[in-house]
Amino acid sequence: MYLLEVSGLSMHFGGIKAIAELDLRVREGIIMSIIGPNGAGKTTIFNCLTGLARPTKGHIRFSDREITSFASHAIARRGISRTFQNIRLFKEMSVLENVMVAQHVKTRSGLLSAIIRWKKFQDEEREVREKAFEYLDFVGLSDHVHGVSGNLPYGAQRRLEIARALATDPSLILLDEPTAGMNPQETSEVMRLISRIQELGKTVLLIEHDMKVVMGISDRIAVLNHGVKIAEGMPADIRKNSVVIEAYLGKE
16 A cells, blocks of 8 residues: 655746656555755655645645645644754753654644643643653653753754654654764664664655665665656665666766
8 A cells, every 4th residue: 555645746946846747656664765866856855745845746645635735734633744854853942842842733632721721631731741751762862851952962863853753643754864964873773763663653754865774774765866766666676776876976
């Protein structure tokens, strides 16, 4: 079953075609990577999938429903979450608060309940807090729950972003270069974390430049160049694809 189906997706910025007629289908429960040189249009795809950008044309279907024109909050409620290439934490908030805030996209109590602090709101907040502890334990940050998120080491901030993305209970999680700037040990830890996310039953769509990561954990890989998909297949097929090699290394 395809959880995500993208057809004819194009995104133009003036005369620049960031994405051109992209077709992409992602099966439920897999880790799929999108790779390509800088400027290939990878993050633009994520922006379209999460409602941060409205595509020039094309269609996005998620869980068999058209979401192309949905706003970001509606897409998050449907079950898509993401991290960003540049870390976007609430730096002055605690680690715990960062994860609790993310869960409120799916809570049911309204503003009036929060002001009056009805029992329903209090029960829901308790549940949100308990879940936040679980997500932080899952990513290995249980010892930092009360610390200020901006004071965490770089690698821990990356893992906090992943915990926050998981906190919306998504079916599909988009990870935008989650190992960028990490040392080999931190990279290996994130690789194991992504595999564990898949074991939870989540589908992962990954943008990543580190080919060791991509080849090590991906079930399937799509390759972009100048906004155009030039190849798609299993890691073994992509590794020896001459068109892909040329896009990365150029012709001799």
